[in-house]
Amino acid sequence: MGRGGTLLTLAGRWRTLVVAGLLGTCLEAGPPFFTDDPEPVELHHMELYLSWMGARTPGGASGSLPLVEFNAGILPDTQFHLVAPLAYAKPAGEPVTRGYGDTEVGLKVRLLHETEVLPQVGIFPLVEVPTGSAERGLGAGHTQVYLPLWLQKSWGPWTSYGGYGWWRNPGEGQRNWHYLGWLLQRDLSARVTLGGELFRRSAATLDGVASSGFNVGAILNLSERDHILVSAGRNLSGDRESHVYLGYQMTLSLEAVWPPASGRGPARP
Template identity: 30%
Template sequence: MPTDTGHWEIYVFAAGEGRGSTIDEDAGLDLNYGPIAGIQLTATLPTSFSHAPEEGWRSGSGDVELGVKYRFYHDEENGVSAAIFPRVILPTASHSPNEKARFLVPLWVGKDFAGGTSLFGGGGFTSNPGTGNRDFWQAGLAATQDLTRKLSIGAEITRQGAEVRGATSQTRVGVGSILQLSKHANLLFSGGPTWADHEVSYRFYAALGLNF
């Protein structure tokens, strides 16, 4: 759902993927603003951290993401909505192998049910230019359930094509929760395994969300 008109949603986040003691992590701000009804402007400003046994820790700027979410269908009575969320990922990271901007064009559809259950899913295409890179599709399905007025839990599964030549597709499964701290603040947590290149890695996400 897009950010309410005239309001901000800001997430202070940390997200990462790893295998053993090798970790790639981003931490930063995810800024969302609703300029008009049904439209959300988004900017993600990360700092990148990584750790490898042979190299130790290193840090630098991350890839900046800019996007516009447009909810083109909303049936409030039946709880159905649909939106597109095109984004551009700029090659601003200090240690990124990407030398060109990437473009993602996804479509998402959601349905709210009685009892606090929500189901949403979709997919999209990523244009991923650059030496050794390849374009790819991705799709996902997620469900959430309100346990109380302040606590929700959820689960998701996603499938993504290979980002570089010679790699394989990857499948991710995750579980998470949202805890409402106050009218204007909440905590988000999620994590789970990723299967790719015949190996299993892990990923995680944590954020403090503020809205005003």
């Protein structure tokens, strides 16, 4: 799935961490990384993720446990996306707060297919609906919109993808911000893929600072249906922050639930 600057109040600090940290990560993420790719889920297929995403700063920790993500190929080259997080916030020296966080909805659309020369290109507009409590540090308190453009190119066992995204981030003390990230990964076998990414985020608050960082991770294919995803990393500049992702992914064909009828596509029983 997040992923702030230091503010004067405790509530302000955690609102910033949620906005520019974990929830930002969720909006950007192509599990288990922050950076996403332009490739949507195949038509009549779906993905379901159950994961933990967390971040730690000198001021404490926050994240989502569990974070439920659902993706479905609803049209050719078009994916519907939904994230429902159970968020937590743990300021240093304070009790942990838990509750439902902000809901994320989006559509990933592939604009260009990859060729021998040209990369695959897609957009993935997302809306973060303020269903979490900002006063308890579990939400941003306002609607956020994310507009990214992603590119991808593969050769043999190697794949590289990345791009740029712009956040609309309204609210008192907040500012619109930008994300730039790129990832390189390699299939070691049919069961194991390793990857690493570099990213940069501009400040999301008026008194915040830009940050750069990295993640390294792996995807373990237990079967065609079941997958384990893990990544960890930290900021290299800006605010001190470390982050981790651990998730289970189930991939299914909707035709297994609604088999085709006379070759005319999925038919409900």
